Amino acid sequence: MIGELFLLYYEFFKIGLFAVGGGMATLPFLYDLADKYDWFTQKMVGDMIAISESTPGPIGVNMATYTGFQNAGPVGAVVATMGLITPSIIVIIIIAQFLKKFSESQTVQDIFYTLRPAVTGLIGAVAVTLITGEVINAGAFSQGGTISEIFKFKEVIWFFILIVLTNKYKKHPLFYICISAAVGILFSF
Structure with missing residues (x-):
């Protein structure tokens, strides 16, 4: 049990x-964990994204809490979540000590400026992974399946309907999340 708790803390600390x-930048790491351990599957990461987008809290924290709870109960939930947030707490404490000097440092500004493309790339990679996992049936594609077998048409149609609706009607994102949840339940997505 202690070994499992340490492993949860260590992996989520990383x-x-x-x-x-x-939160979105944690997704490549979560997919890697799905390959490394039997804590959750890659499909569950996709489901967790949907749940996290409709519940309070960032994806990484929600996934850490869920994974910890599933594998070691309430104590595991706390340990995994603490593992994920500990680095941020440490960095915030350090930054708070040197805030003025840190914020004015050209080197630091340059570092964050150059990190933007890397973060964009990570989020883009996750978008491709989600699309291939949730909209395209990669197995049917690799086996030369028909177009109706390759594409999950309900999901594709709903995606385009949402694009049209969100561009035409400027509603709060929660409205579209609730509508999407209802459509998902109604049409068994």
């Missing part, structure tokens, strides 16, 4: 330390 750019 994610918290290296996932610069917010």
Whole structure:
């Protein structure tokens, strides 16, 4: 049990330390964890994104809490979540000590400026992974399946409907999240 808790803390600490750019930047690390351990599957990461977008809290924190709870109960949930947020707490404490000097440093500004393309690339890679996992049936594609077998048409149609609706009607994102949840339940997505 202690070994499992340590492993949860360690793995999520690494994610918290290296996932610069917010919740979406944690996704490549979460997919890697799905390959490394039997804590959750890659499909569950896609489901967790949907759940996290409709519940409070960032994706990484929600996934750490879920993974910890599934593998070691409430204590595991706390340990995994603490592992994920500990690096941020340490960095914030250090930055708070040197805030003025840190914010005016050209080197630091240059570092963050050059990190932007890397974070954009990570988020783009996740977008491709989500599209291929949630909209395209990669197995049917690789086996030369028909167009109706390759594309998940309900998801594609709903995607384009949402694009039209969000551009035409400027509603709060929560409105579209609730509508999407209802459509998903109604049409068994």
